[in-house]
Amino acid sequence: MKWHFVKYGPDATTRDPIVGEFFSTDATPNPAQALIREGIQNALDASREKPVHVRIFCGSLKDSARINFWLGGAWQHYATPKNGLGNLPSQDDEMPFLVFEDFGTTGLQGDIEQAFDLPNTKNSFYYFFRAEGRSGKSEQDRGRWGVGKHVFPRASRISSFLALTAREGEKTRLLMGRSILKSRWVNGEYYSPDGYLGVNDDKDKPTLPIVDEEILSGFCKDFQIKRKNEPGLSIVVPYIESDNTAENVQKAVVEDYFYPILKGDLTVTVETEDDITKITSATLLDLSSSVDLENFSSVVKLADWSINGEKIIFELNPSSDKRPVWSNDLIPVEAFPIIRKKFEMGEYLAIKAKLNVRQKDDIEVQSFFTVYLRQERNDEGRPFFVREGIIISDVKPKRTRGVLSLVIVEDKPLATLLGDSENPAHTQWQKDSSNFRNKYKFGKSYIEFVTNIVSDIVSALSAQEEELDSKLILDIFSLPAEEEETKREVKKKDEKSGNEPNPPDIELHPREKKFILEQVTGGFSVKSNNSKLLYPAKIEISVAYDTRKGNPLRKYDISDFRLDQSPIKVKKPSKGINVIKIRENVIYAEITKDDFEISAIGFDQNRDLYVKVKMSEGNDDKTV
Numbered sequence: 001m002k003w004h005f006v007k008y009g010p011d012a013t014t015r016d017p018i019v020g021e022f023f024s025t026d027a028t029p030n031p032a033q034a035l036i037r038e039g040i041q042n043a044l045d046a047s048r049e050k051p052v053h054v055r056i057f058c059g060s061l062k063d064s065a066r067i068n069f070w071l072g073g074a075w076q077h078y079a080t081p082k083n084g085l086g087n088l089p090s091q092d093d094e095m096p097f098l099v100f101e102d103f104g105t106t107g108l109q110g111d112i113e114q115a116f117d118l119p120n121t122k123n124s125f126y127y128f129f130r131a132e133g134r135s136g137k138s139e140q141d142r143g144r145w146g147v148g149k150h151v152f153p154r155a156s157r158i159s160s161f162l163a164l165t166a167r168e169g170e171k172t173r174l175l176m177g178r179s180i181l182k183s184r185w186v187n188g189e190y191y192s193p194d195g196y197l198g199v200n201d202d203k204d205k206p207t208l209p210i211v212d213e214e215i216l217s218g219f220c221k222d223f224q225i226k227r228k229n230e231p232g233l234s235i236v237v238p239y240i241e242s243d244n245t246a247e248n249v250q251k252a253v254v255e256d257y258f259y260p261i262l263k264g265d266l267t268v269t270v271e272t273e274d275d276i277t278k279i280t281s282a283t284l285l286d287l288s289s290s291v292d293l294e295n296f297s298s299v300v301k302l303a304d305w306s307i308n309g310e311k312i313i314f315e316l317n318p319s320s321d322k323r324p325v326w327s328n329d330l331i332p333v334e335a336f337p338i339i340r341k342k343f344e345m346g347e348y349l350a351i352k353a354k355l356n357v358r359q360k361d362d363i364e365v366q367s368f369f370t371v372y373l374r375q376e377r378n379d380e381g382r383p384f385f386v387r388e389g390i391i392i393s394d395v396k397p398k399r400t401r402g403v404l405s406l407v408i409v410e411d412k413p414l415a416t417l418l419g420d421s422e423n424p425a426h427t428q429w430q431k432d433s434s435n436f437r438n439k440y441k442f443g444k445s446y447i448e449f450v451t452n453i454v455s456d457i458v459s460a461l462s463a464q465e466e467e468l469d470s471k472l473i474l475d476i477f478s479l480p481a482e483e484e485e486t487k488r489e490v491k492k493k494d495e496k497s498g499n500e501p502n503p504p505d506i507e508l509h510p511r512e513k514k515f516i517l518e519q520v521t522g523g524f525s526v527k528s529n530n531s532k533l534l535y536p537a538k539i540e541i542s543v544a545y546d547t548r549k550g551n552p553l554r555k556y557d558i559s560d561f562r563l564d565q566s567p568i569k570v571k572k573p574s575k576g577i578n579v580i581k582i583r584e585n586v587i588y589a590e591i592t593k594d595d596f597e598i599s600a601i602g603f604d605q606n607r608d609l610y611v612k613v614k615m616s617e618g619n620d621d622k623t624v
Contacts, residue, residue, distance in 0.1 A: 323442035
């Protein structure tokens with residue numbers, strides 16, 4: 001066993017690793033945050049059972065002989081000039097270290113002798129030790145970039161780590177070390193950044209992991225590793241930077257992973273020689289006061305309610321445009337006063353937003369996300385965004401001061417889209433990310449819609465006056481269609497002339513409605529309102545998918561549906577009404593009895609229907 005450092009060949013390009021800069025403290029101000037975010041994310045992606053347990057131990061190795069046993073062959077590389085190490089410890093110093101272990105995971109799977117990236121081959125061992133900027137993870141995983149593992153050497157004063165893995169289905173444990181320095185001269189030879197601790201008896205093959213049980217037992221004893229043969233990964237960061245304290249580690253766990261902890265997907269222990277802190281769904285609320293963020297305990301309570309509380313989830317209408325765009329009419333008319341009252345009373349609210357995700361190849365997949373909010377007088381109004389358990393901490397939404405909110409994205413299609421847009425540190429959604437650009441139709445619109453959803457909902461609920469929906473006016477007054485048209489024409493003429501519109505001299509008389517229009521699964525029904533009718537009585541029903549602007553009936557497209565063709569089915573009872581004819585999107589029928597009903601189903605349930613009903617009895621017209 002020894003350290004093997006790679007020499008440059010004559011055709012090799014000199015390179016200095018920069019991936020650690022992706023995890024700068026600008027994005028993650030707590031020094032321990034990048035390490036915790038990436039380490040736990042990788043553990044959750046490797047989950048084989050729930051909950052995943054992560055153990056983080058902060059200790060110190062004082063025996064200089066044992067320190068030399070693990071690092072002795074590497075010191076000449078650590079001590080050489082211009083190697084990228086700015087805070088080099090002395091070889092005689094004791095070694096403070098951090099241990100990161102995950103349990104309930106699969107361990108590093110794959111062929112340990114694989115030296116190159118092979119298509120269609122899953123090999124987490126290869127990607128962890130021998131690949132940079134590449135990942136074996138799929139789009140369904142939380143990570144994407146293949147650089148998250150670099151948080152471990154970045155946190156080390158000698159830019160190195162050692163890792164022990166036990167693999168699901170195998171008894172043999174594997175130990176290997178990794179060092180990432182800058183290109184440098186050592187004893188007259190020029191070396192690449194890469195160094196490995198392991199076994200290398202053949203220069204034409206990669207360095208292989210250590211399997212000697214005596215060495216592995218010594219490793220576990222020296223660094224107080226808890227793993228026996230349980231599948232998973234144990235990582236030691238030697239000479240850990242001093243600001244990666246147990247206190248900072250604990251704060252990072254609570255702040256960045258409170259949601260999967262509350263869900264029961266994750267438990268964490270943070271240990272020192274003298275203390276153990278268990279972070280679980282039962283202890284999280286008490287620990288949340290340790291996080292230096294305004295109202296963070298309130299956020300945790302809101303998250304707990306979102307998972308465990310009894311709730312009504314209000315569903316927004318799906319955006320009818322191809323791209324998701326907010327408008328206030330996405331809040332259903334019938335739900336608006338209920339939502340607004342709960343909001344004004346400071347109650348918790350749960351609102352589900354549905355949308356269709358469109359990739360560049362025009363494959364459309366239905367998805368959703370959920371917003372949880374309440375009024376909180378002193379809250380600074382910064383929503384917390386959670387994508388598959390990860391807090392996306394540097395999203396820049398519109399602020400809604402006095403509103404506590406949580407936006408949860410767990411459904412795969414939308415979670416995958418947003419994950420593709422994230423920077424390597426998973427702190428931002430970037431519209432021009434290389435993993436995201438040109439991959440989705442209207443991709444930027446999805447980011448904007450999710451980012452500003454809280455502000456848009458609150459703006460709609462906080463409006464001084466509700467704008468009366470034109471459909472509601474019709475429902476109340478039952479205006480004949482000609483009178484409506486007259487009002488529109490007068491308004492248009494006045495707008496063109498620049499004058500204030502003068503309403504036409506029309507007297508509005510509320511009338512008794514003779515029919516009821518109701519929503520049913522996949523369509524609508526029109527039935528009697530238990531009223532006496534004057535005969536002959538006829539009914540005309542026009543249908544279209546709703547649009548954001550203009551008259552939906554005028555924008556009806558025959559490619560959307562035809563009422564006389566599958567999958568649309570017009571259902572009527574055996575008596576009470578006779579269908580005279582069906583033409584594209586209009587049903588013409590004759591009513592023969594006061595008790596009547598007709599319905600149509602089979603419409604796209606992801607789109608809103610616009611239904612206009614005209615009924616005539618004698619010379620009278622009633623329209624909805």
